[in-house]
Amino acid sequence: MDAFLKFFEGFGIDSKYILALFGILLMVFVFVNFIDVPTESLGFIVATAPVWLPFTLFFLFFEAWLDYVRKEFDWAQGRTTLEIRLPQEILKSPEAMELVLVQMHQTAGPDNHIETYIDGKKPPTYGLEIVSRHGEVSFYINTPKKKFKNLIETQLYAQYPGIEVYELDIDYTAEIPWNPKKYSMMVFHYGLKKADAYPIKTYIDYGLKDMPKEEEKVDPIATVLETLGSIGQGEYMWIQILIDANRAMTFKEGSLHKTSDWTGPARDEIKKIIENAVKRAGAETKGNAMQLLTDTERDTVKAIERSLAKPAFNTAIRGIYLAQKENFQPGERIGAMNTMWRTYDDLNRNAIGVRWRSGVDWKWWQDRGERNSLKWKEEELDRHKRRAYENYSGADTKKVLTTEELATIFHFPGKVVTTPTLNRIPSKRSEAPSNLPVG
16 A cells, blocks of 8 residues: 555655545445445434534544644743854764753653643644854754743753853744745755664764864764855745654543554564564574674664664654745755755665655646645745644654754754854953063
8 A cells, every 4th residue: 555655646646635535436336336225224324413423523623623722732832932152162062962852852741631632732842943044054942932941041051051042032934924926935844764763874873972073073964054054145044843752642642542652663673674684594593683684784773772762752854945036046955955964864774855845746737837836835934933844745744853863963063064154152352461561
């Protein structure tokens, strides 16, 4: 079935429409060929509608209701955006940001069903954001204002002495209204290309945990910052990483069926790797199964096991390129936005790639007159401002990233990142010593 759906998605057809059409055709086929419904039976179905209809409507509107009450809960909490201004030198590895993210991993859910289905209570959603205005690059964290604003500020100052954190009076997104006559834009959703269990290449793989000399560092975030810093006047690039704590779900937390957290499927992937190695070696092989793994498989298993020891977040990554129409340069910018994540790729494990974009491959039938793409762009601009996320296909759902992976793609770099437009605090001047000889 997955291969069947992916085939049609390659032509730009959303899988949910395929499944809906398949379900309707199947129902028609069954009724035409196997069921003879007399008039009395139809009357019985109508008469008993007060019994079965509420259950049907419950399943149809369950998600819609949850979405509504959760939006109301978010509204009541308030949201704020914190700008982080960096000093000239940051003598910390990305592990410092990982410690901040560990404190942001809040899994405390509702205490009862009333809090879930009436109050809409849920764990917080944060936005880790890197923004370029006319080529000037800045870091932001968007957070619920109640409870979590002070927590984040405290943790940032604890791990990064020398930074400055400011609460924005007006969110930076307010600068751009929806005005397709004035602005052109392109939107990307990024995600993992393989199963969540397989980690990307992290700062530990790059040796940054051991704090090499500044001139010896290779920081993968440099490519992203250089891409954002390369744009010109009248152009904007927004990178938004929305995260909420991954956790097990039951009906009390808002799920119709019990689901485990991400660690269960991750352990299944380890088991699958080992089973494939045993099968490859032959049934008569005895001894430790780990000895049958190749070096690549052994490294992959170790990386997954390291990830299992870390807190994890459900993660959605969105990129938006905006520009005034006369400054819009899709040929140069969009290609760079497609490839800027490649420094995190590990071909033997996982990679970050484009999962959806606000353009189409088959314009003549998918988007005649560009009505669909305009609608998508308007929706995505609004969702970016609200820190909301909706997927457009099965490949576009939220992925699971650990604190180690998130700290790799969002951290404050040292001098090894030489992007001249990266917003840093000017060096402070100190007074000359009183005993300095003069004359």
